[in-house]
Amino acid sequence: MKTLTELLTFWQLQAGKLGEQTLQHIGLTAAALLLAVLVGVPVGIGLTRRPRWAPAVLGLAGILQTVPSIALLGFLIPLLGIGPRPAILALLLYSLLPIIRNTVTGIQGVSPAVVEAARGLGFTDWQVLRRVELPLALPVLFAGIRTATVIGVGVATLAAYVAAGGLGEFIFGGIALNNPVMILAGALPAAALALAFDAALASLQKLTTQRLAKVGAGLLVLLPLLGALYLLPRATSRLQAGFSPEFVGRADGLPGLQRAYGLRHLASVVLAPALVYEAARHADVDVIDGYSTDGRIRAYGLQVLRDNKRVFPPYYAAPVVRPALLRAHPELGAIFDRLTGQLTDSAMTELNYRVDYLHQEPRTVAEAFLRQRGLWRAPRPAVPGAAVVRLGSKIFAEQYILVEMYAALIRGGTNLAVETKTGLGGTTICFEALRSGAIDMYPEYTGTGLQVLLQPAPATIDSLGGKPAAVFAYVQREFRRRYGLEWLPPLGFNNTYALLMRRRQAQELEIESLSDLGSYLSH
Secondary structure, eight states, X not given: OHHHHHHHHHHHHTHHHHHHHHHHHHHHHHHHHHHHHHHHHHXXXXXXXXXXGHHHHHHHHHHHHHSOHHHHHHHHHHHHOSSHHHHXXXXXXXXXXXXXXXXXXXXXXXXXXXXXXXXXXXXXHHHHIIIIIHHHHHHHHHHHHHHHHHHHHHHGGGGGGBTOOSTHHHHHHXXXXXXXXXXXXXXXXXXXXXXXXXXXXXXXXXXXXHHHHHHHHHHHHHHHHHHHHHHSOOOOOSSEEEEOHHHHHOTTSHHHHHHHHOGGGOEEEEBOTTTHHHHHHTTSOSEEEEETTOTHHHHTTEEEEBOTTOOSOOOBEEEEEOHHHHHHOTHHHHHHHTTTTOOOHHHHHHHHHHHHTXXXXXXXXXXXXXXXXXXXXXXXXOOXXXXXXXXXXXXXXXXXXXXXXXXXXXXXXXXXXXXXXXOOOSHHHHHHHHHHTSOSEEXXXXXXXXXXXXXXXXXXXXXXXXXXXXXXXXXXXXXXXXXXXXXXXXXXXXXOXXXXXXXXXXXXXXXXXXXXXXXXXXX
16 A cells, blocks of 8 residues: 555656656567557568568567567667667567568468458459458457557656667666666556557557558558657757766666756766667767776776766775675675775776777686785585585676676685676666575675665765765664674775766866856856
């Protein structure tokens, strides 16, 4: 009941945003579905005339549907940029298989005797198709369109990751911020849209062929107009920003910067965390959020804008561990402690650069660092039945590197087995995996633990004064009290949030700090 009340309150407060996202979601789905029908039905008809091509074409459509959505969007961004275009193309590709397959199945299911009778009456091939085969195949064809529609509504939530809008903005923002109400605020309308689209198509399916043809002609005129309006460039500020969902909603992210630096005039879109750097690199956006030790800053010629008012809290990396692991294997305390204070900001940036830009394996980079610091030990022989230590990480290079360092230290210093579960997604996924016992440890950041997981009152945050030692002590104490989890001493580097611009552009505009950015936008 409490969740329902909170959900209704959220919808009320975000009514304008919800309406905008719903219209965007409808526009994306409708545009992609129309294109899929215009492409898929003729292709299906062609395959009934050239059956030998059917296995290859249907196989290709099936392969396209198995490509992970976020990977497909990542491939399309360099070609089409960010916004609705790559999202619509991705939705089109995912919708083709059911439409093509059902068109072929429906036409092939028409009785040959009926087709022969029509030819005996003097019908041409076009007349046979239009007046016999398609009307009889329509129920099967419509079933494919309805399937494609439901798929499209679901996949359209990922459009938020490429700045195309839609209800995915609430969903992914809620996941990043550990906010179930925000997730439901986007997921429930998306489910309702899928049901509404399906019901509308079911109603169309009941119409006579003549009425359906008239409705279809109207849609062929209306939907392209709506799609053209949706694809028109939107008004932007002097600079365009691309931010990850977590950064948009976090108190120490965009809201904090807007209060401190007056960045309310900065037009921004939501992007997948894995794509913000690519968007800046290809000049699709001018400003992005990032992390101060990210190797792509150097690789892509980006510049960190100085946080001269110190809005961002300290983000010192440290391992978060289940105490049960340390009680069962006390020797791991000394193993984990070997990395304490070993990594400076510059050292971590260099390691990230090797993985992000030079494409070296995280394990190779991690082991090379351990050898350089004299921490490397050859792995001990595996012991049958040894206990397994499960190490988790979020989905970016720095976390992969840190996990590989800990894995190498455990293998070289104990007889325990190690299992790495990398790429678990955002903060919430890793944290819940740790709480549930799916993993035993993962690297976290003090600022994230404070702002995202603990979420104390603003007065409490202010009392810490942004001091690294005070923030760590508070996070360590509260994690023990609330969650029964243990923060071990930090590794030494501060991977704080940052706003980034392409270095050349920042120099041309004389923007070095966030205050400079605010001043530029206000003039």
